[in-house]
Amino acid sequence: MRVLVVEDDPELGPAIAAGLRATGFAIDCARLREEADLKVSVNSYDCVIADRGLPDGDALETVRAWRGAGRTVPVLVLTALGTVEDRVAGFEHGADDYLVKPFAMAELVARVRALCRRDQPPRLPVLTVADLTLDVPSHRVRRAGVLLALTAKEFAVLEALMVRAGAAVTRSELLERCWDEMSDPASNVVDVAIRQLRRKLGPPDLIESLRGVGYRLRGAA
Structure with a gap:
């Protein structure tokens, strides 16, 4: 936001x-x-x-x-x-x-x-995709019940992907929602955050890369 x-x-x-x-x-x-x-x-x-x-x-x-x-x-x-x-x-x-x-x-x-x-559609306080859960009020993320240590930026990116699980989310959309005006649109901050998220979430990889578009979280919300 x-x-x-x-x-x-x-x-x-x-x-x-x-x-x-x-x-x-x-x-x-x-x-x-x-x-x-x-x-x-x-x-x-x-x-x-x-x-x-x-x-x-x-x-x-x-x-x-x-x-x-x-x-x-x-x-x-x-x-x-x-x-x-x-x-x-x-x-x-x-x-x-x-x-x-x-x-x-x-x-x-x-x-x-x-x-x-x-002005946004109502959101559940806890988002779930596959074995991944994101608790919005407590700012906690768990995979297979294991608590993950995410930065505030990683949490924001993951929340944006989970809200639209199964749908494509462009790099520009992630940059607009999760970074401020000081971020260079030509930089790779989104890709770096995704790479860090993948490492912390572990296998199997839930984040799908869409060449020339952005990313999509696999699974049904």
């Missing part, structure tokens, strides 16, 4: 990005309303996290403009402005959720995951 973090604080912004990346999200960052508007216009995000007090104005005005233009990307407002009037203004401008600073990272992650799921 790909998320845009709009935060101008030089310490908090990177901390939020690092906390979300550690749980498997692909993160892009912006410090200004203008920058956030540009990124949303050219990238597909599952969620936007936006501070209100940005150097070029209140991010709520940008959210209202997005809604007026028909952009439906879920927005979580993360701000120190926490009065009832502030929260009401957030929802009236088109925000989907509102979290007041200071906050717990675990709660932010849970809220973002909920927003990312909003």
